Amino acid sequence: MVKYKIRYILKVFSASILLTSFIVLVFSPRIEVALQSMPDEQRQSEEGIQLSEVADGTYEASAEGHNGPITVSVQVVNHHITAVRVVDHSESEGIADQAIDQIPIAILSADDTNIDAVSGATVTSNAIKTAVENALYEATE
Amino acid sequence: MSNKMKEWLFPLMSFVIFGTLFAALLAGYQTILLKTLISYAVGLLAYALMLTVLFLSSRPRWIEQKMGLPNMYEIHGYLTIIVMILIAIHVALQWTGQWFSRMSVISQTGYIAVVCMVLVFISGFFSLSSLFIARFPSLLRLKEHVFNRELMLWMQRGSLIAIVAVYVHIVLIPYLQSNLLFIGLLTFYTLVAIGYYARWKWQLAHLPDYQLVSKHRPTSETWRLTFRPKTGGLLSYRPGYYFFIRFKTDTMTREAHPFSVSSAITYQNSDEVEFIIKEVGDWTGDLAEVTLGSLATLEGPYGNFYPSQVEKINHPLVLIAGGIGITPLLSILRFEHNRQTGRKIDLIWGVNRLDDLFAIDEFNQMRASNPNFRYHIILSGEKVDGYAHGFVDETYLNKIGLSDSWQQSSFHVCGPAPMLTAMKNLLANKDVPSEVIYIDDFSF
Numbered sequence: 001m002v003k004y005k006i007r008y009i010l011k012v013f014s015a016s017i018l019l020t021s022f023i024v025l026v027f028s029p030r031i032e033v034a035l036q037s038m039p040d041e042q043r044q045s046e047e048g049i050q051l052s053e054v055a056d057g058t059y060e061a062s063a064e065g066h067n068g069p070i071t072v073s074v075q076v077v078n079h080h081i082t083a084v085r086v087v088d089h090s091e092s093e094g095i096a097d098q099a100i101d102q103i104p105i106a107i108l109s110a111d112d113t114n115i116d117a118v119s120g121a122t123v124t125s126n127a128i129k130t131a132v133e134n135a136l137y138e139a140t141e
Numbered sequence: 142m143s144n145k146m147k148e149w150l151f152p153l154m155s156f157v158i159f160g161t162l163f164a165a166l167l168a169g170y171q172t173i174l175l176k177t178l179i180s181y182a183v184g185l186l187a188y189a190l191m192l193t194v195l196f197l198s199s200r201p202r203w204i205e206q207k208m209g210l211p212n213m214y215e216i217h218g219y220l221t222i223i224v225m226i227l228i229a230i231h232v233a234l235q236w237t238g239q240w241f242s243r244m245s246v247i248s249q250t251g252y253i254a255v256v257c258m259v260l261v262f263i264s265g266f267f268s269l270s271s272l273f274i275a276r277f278p279s280l281l282r283l284k285e286h287v288f289n290r291e292l293m294l295w296m297q298r299g300s301l302i303a304i305v306a307v308y309v310h311i312v313l314i315p316y317l318q319s320n321l322l323f324i325g326l327l328t329f330y331t332l333v334a335i336g337y338y339a340r341w342k343w344q345l346a347h348l349p350d351y352q353l354v355s356k357h358r359p360t361s362e363t364w365r366l367t368f369r370p371k372t373g374g375l376l377s378y379r380p381g382y383y384f385f386i387r388f389k390t391d392t393m394t395r396e397a398h399p400f401s402v403s404s405a406i407t408y409q410n411s412d413e414v415e416f417i418i419k420e421v422g423d424w425t426g427d428l429a430e431v432t433l434g435s436l437a438t439l440e441g442p443y444g445n446f447y448p449s450q451v452e453k454i455n456h457p458l459v460l461i462a463g464g465i466g467i468t469p470l471l472s473i474l475r476f477e478h479n480r481q482t483g484r485k486i487d488l489i490w491g492v493n494r495l496d497d498l499f500a501i502d503e504f505n506q507m508r509a510s511n512p513n514f515r516y517h518i519i520l521s522g523e524k525v526d527g528y529a530h531g532f533v534d535e536t537y538l539n540k541i542g543l544s545d546s547w548q549q550s551s552f553h554v555c556g557p558a559p560m561l562t563a564m565k566n567l568l569a570n571k572d573v574p575s576e577v578i579y580i581d582d583f584s585f
Binding site for chain 2: 027030
């Protein structure tokens with residue numbers, strides 16, 4: 001029935017890739033995809049979060065922002081930050097949006113909290129960084 | 142069911158499982174590493190395919206009727222190859238180079254699944270791709286000595302262990318635990334696939350017993366076995382259908398093997414089912430040891446070799462058999478003989494030697510009661526006076542007067558793979574509509 005065996009396998013593969021791309025595209029307005037995290041040797045944690053001491057898990061912590069606490073959730077797998085999400089905040093719309101969108105992805109890309117703040121939203125940026133650091137400190141073994 | 146549908150039914154099933162799971166997964170993320178994204182996509186697709194393959198391996202009858210078991214097994218093989226490739230990509234992306242004992246439980250469960258799937262793949266390769274294996278004597282020896290069939294059965298159970306391991310592997314990932322939609326869908330799909338498989342296994346374990354009531358050799362290489370239900374009535378089956386026979390005696394393995402029925406449910410034969418089986422290998426070779434009275438179960442019936450529309454329309458039948466491929470055709474002949482419709486039937490039976498023939502007396506009786514029934518025998522391995530010599534091909538079919546039957550008849554063909562291919566090509570060249578061609582392919 002299936003005449004060209006390798007072609008059939010390739011067809012199923014192509015269909016899978018199309019489907020995956022379509023789903024990612026649908027979610028792309030809501031999700032940031034970071035290209036890569038920094039290689040281990042380039043990572044220079046300033047003072048101290050030793051990711052090597054953080055066990056796998058998802059951790060939550062807060063830090064004070066402009067209008068109140070900002071709560072983040074951080075996922076660590078194999079001593080790398082694999083996901084960062086702002087779970088809760090009461091920052092002003094507009095000004096803080098950029099920081100809330102960009103800081104998690106910057107932390108994720110750098111695999112570190114040692115990153116630049118978003119200009120114009122420094123307080124929110126730093127609060128997210130601090131919250132992530134808090135979460136990781138609490139998780140340190 | 143169109144050919145396109147047959148090819149894509151099971152991949153589509155996997156895509157629905159994968160698509161919904163992947164979307165639910167992404168809904169829980171705000172930022173994700175590209176590498177993680179690809180790794181999750183590949184892993185989830187592999188899992189969706191594994192669930193589909195498990196469902197497929199429980200031989201759902203409602204799909205088998207439309208698609209045929211050989212096609213399902215073929216798709217099963219391809220999907221397993223795709224699963225193996227996806228697993229390799231997933232492992233490569235997540236590779237940390239750590240020893241098993243130092244890994245997290247998440248990684249450990251993942252690798253347990255990988256090992257199970259590799260074993261399943263090897264066992265599938267050895268048990269299903271006999272045509273391929275037969276070309277390499279060293280692989281054939283390995284199959285005979287190292288991989289006995291019982292071991293293979295255990296290896297196939299590995300796919301169930303792999304699915305459970307992957308489920309645990311995914312559920313343990315901390316970030317996903319809070320994604321209730323994802324975990325809910327994952328659990329639902331897993332339970333449905335395992336549930337369907339478990340239901341099938343339960344049904345197999347509770348099949349009624351059949352007793353072997355007669356056993357003899359129609360030729361030096363074949364066995365004619367007749368079974369009667371130990372309790373209750375005979376399972377209803379149509380002509381040319383097949384059952385998986387599983388003996389419950391110590392001399393036979395517990396593995397079920399598929400065979401076409403040679404009997405038909407008729408007035409004279411309402412409580413027996415008969416199989417004619419050629420001795421070719423390990424399982425069929427062991428039939429010599431089976432004693433009368435032995436118990437067996439019959440799983441099925443499967444097949445679609447003689448659907449009800451062929452019975453109703455009453456157009457001419459052309460039955461083409463190669464060797465032991467006569468079995469399901471004999472079933473059709475007996476059924477038609479019993480109906481006494483006087484239907485025009487041509488049986489063409491190609492065999493190697495004169496010694497391979499049997500049931501000729503029965504054919505003569507059928508011809509006596511139905512002048513429209515003719516049978517033609519052609520020997521390929523020896524020249525004997527009174528018999529045609531050669532293969533069943535266009536020249537021969539024209540010679541016996543079938544040249545004007547192409548458009549009016551339905552064709553039922555059963556025999557070795559090269560013959561089936563030749564017949565498929567010939568019938569396609571003669572513009573015979575595919576709806577009236579019925580092929581019983583058991584060379585897989």
